[in-house]
Amino acid sequence: MFNYIIVGAGLAGAVMAERIANILDEKVLVIERRNHIGGNCYDEIDKTGIIIHKYGPHIFHTNYKEVFKYLSQFTEWKEYQHHVLGFIDGKLVPLPFNLNTLHKLLPEALAKTLEKKLLQKYDYGKKIPILQLLKEEDDQDLKFLANYIYEKVFLNYTKKQWNLKPEEIDEKVTGRVPILFSRDDRYFQDRYQAVPQEGYTKMIQKILDHENIKIMLNTSHQEILKIKNDKILFMNKEYKGKNIHGKNRRTIQLPIWQITIPLTKLQIRKTRPKMVPARCDNKLSKRL
Numbered sequence: 001m002f003n004y005i006i007v008g009a010g011l012a013g014a015v016m017a018e019r020i021a022n023i024l025d026e027k028v029l030v031i032e033r034r035n036h037i038g039g040n041c042y043d044e045i046d047k048t049g050i051i052i053h054k055y056g057p058h059i060f061h062t063n064y065k066e067v068f069k070y071l072s073q074f075t076e077w078k079e080y081q082h083h084v085l086g087f088i089d090g091k092l093v094p095l096p097f098n099l100n101t102l103h104k105l106l107p108e109a110l111a112k113t114l115e116k117k118l119l120q121k122y123d124y125g126k127k128i129p130i131l132q133l134l135k136e137e138d139d140q141d142l143k144f145l146a147n148y149i150y151e152k153v154f155l156n157y158t159k160k161q162w163n164l165k166p167e168e169i170d171e172k173v174t175g176r177v178p179i180l181f182s183r184d185d186r187y188f189q190d191r192y193q194a195v196p197q198e199g200y201t202k203m204i205q206k207i208l209d210h211e212n213i214k215i216m217l218n219t220s221h222q223e224i225l226k227i228k229n230d231k232i233l234f235m236n237k238e239y240k241g242k243n244i245h246g247k248n249r250r251t252i253q254l255p256i257w258q259i260t261i262p263l264t265k266l267q268i269r270k271t272r273p274k275m276v277p278a279r280c281d282n283k284l285s286k287r288l
Helices: 011-024 065-071 099-105 108-121 140-162 200-207 281-287
Strands: 004-007 028-031 043-045 051-053 060-062 077-079 084-088 091-095 192-196 213-216 225-228 231-234 242-245 256-260 267-271
Touching: 004 011, 011 028, 011 200, 011 213, 043 200, 060 065, 065 192, 084 140, 091 099, 099 108, 108 140, 192 200
Parallel strands: 004 028, 004 242, 028 213, 242 256
Antiparallel strands: 043 051, 060 192, 077 192, 084 091, 225 231, 256 267
């Protein structure tokens, strides 16, 4: 019998399984409804030898040395600095919007004036969300710039993606692409930026490669985990171990455990009746 059952073989589920298997020396079953491990980070090599990210590109970036060191046990890295260009007013310019973008789009005299005012008010290198910049009311030039960026960069994009204006969606969403007061053209400014040498799937495969870990693909948790008379049933037999859900908590109707995983030790506590998703300390799951 397994001591832990983890739902989801994505990066968060794989790291939790590895930590439990190695640190606690406990048996773990990982259930995955798809036909592959890796979750949305899944990638595969096409016939030309190119690694394809099936569910969209994933770029590893973090400022946490311990996170980078932990994952480096399972992969070599290709250093990769992500750069994005947007087509605005007939010009290809760096995004997120930064001081270089400012000078490429606006007349030089105006750009110099705006840069001077920005750096008088904000520290060099600071990032702020567009909705915060829009609240600028003290200076008409900065107010003009905020509205310019809003209309040229954010407005049409959010309307196309969600049929909503930027101010109609959660500020955290538009905040993911902040205004950057520097000349750094990279999309991310984190200390560590790379992609796994052989791809995410190979890395996650190595994370899960432990004698205490078993994986069931093509299996929904609803097929093998049920509640009956306030008891959890695994394969129709009472299960007294711990359930950890590495996916969207709205999709599961089971009591689960919250797991906190510093990369060197493990702490686990039960959460009833509120169901919460598994999480990794050091913001591991959020930054990968």
